[in-house]
Structure formats: C-alpha cells, structure tokens
Amino acid sequence: GAGVSQSPRYKVAKRGQDVALRCDPISGHVSLFWYQQALGQGPEFLTYFQNEAQLDKSGLPSDRFFAERPEGSVSTLKIQRTQQEDSAVYLCASSLGGEINEQYFGPGTRLTVT
C-alpha cells in the first residue's frame, strides 16, 4: 500500500475485554513505532520494533499491554482486560530505520473503553 494503515479505525470495548489493534507499515520499512495519544496531549511512545525485534518497550504502561511483529512487517498491539484509562488514540508509525529518518504515521485507532 501507499501508506501506513491501521485497523480498526474505531473500537469500543467494555471494561475487562481484550482488544487487538493492527498496523500495516509501509513495505520495506524496518522500524515500527506504537504511540498512545490521550485527548489534548501529544503522542506518547509505547514501543519500537526493528524488523521483528522489539528493541524498546519501556513506554508500555502496564503488563496488560503487549505488542508483536513476528515477521517484521505487520504489527499487533494487544491490550488485555481493558480499563477506562486505556481510552485513547493509538498511532502506529513506520520508517526506513534510525532516528534521523522521518516517520510515516497511520490514521490511528480510537479506542473507547466503556
């Protein structure tokens, strides 16, 4: 595809449900990032992959959050036992690699936990 895609675009989950958010990066992009954006805030880093390796997961807020990228392309962010404070927009971005390459963002998934 031409850009980064994310699905679903909107997700409503009842408190306690598990959710899975998908990110399809630009083909050939080595780096993949997940961000959480709360209302009125800038994106906050969650985790970073280089190919299939998760090099940094220090931004994941709790052990209920888990991300994977098993074949170095598509990535899934899973949130177990969702809580209301998990409500946010989850953004995925990919880049050619390295900190000096610009990131290309997907449209985000808006998660609402009721």
Add this chain to the structure above:
Amino acid sequence: ILNVEQSPQSLHVQEGDSTNFTCSFPSSNFYALHWYRWETAKSPEALFVMTLNGDEKKKGRISATLNTKEGYSYLYIKGSQPEDSATYLCAFIGYTGNQFYFGTGTSLTVIP
C-alpha cells in the same frame, strides 16, 4: 521522562500573517529533532528532520531553525494560508534510546 514543550498551545492568525512557534527540549544527549504537521482527520506528516546545531530547513513557506546548545527549535510560516491550519508537533530524539518524545503541539488556525 523527558520534557518537550511547545508554545504557544494554540494560535489564531489572519490569512497573510507570518507566524512562528517554539519547541523546547533538553539540550543534553541531543540526537535529532523532528517537526510534524497534523491536520484534523489525517495522519501526522513529517515536515523536517534536523540534526545539526544551527540547521535551518525550508519547505515552501515553512522553515525551521535549530539551536541544540540552548535546546530550542523555531518553526516559521510566512504568509499563512487557511490550508496551514493544523497542529504542529515536534519530537525530540536523544542518544539514550529509540524513543521519540513528542511535545503537545501548537494548534494553528488561519482565519481567511
């Protein structure tokens, strides 16, 4: 957690006015600074990647400068147009890791 601040938080200007806003970041362990433009209902788009102190980058009517010693970057828009209305985000990247630390953005509204 690193503190990346952007000011002002929001800005309303008349069409044709020139404007600028600031991104402040830690001056130590600097590696790179990114500027992104985020229009409503769209994805953030990269404007500039800046790495060198004194860097000045330009794209059309938009330009940016970088001062890594004092920890700030300015984004300038000359002759603002309604289509410039968006949130402008900066992201600091340090040597300490792969994390991109985003500011909260400056929301620009250009009034026709």
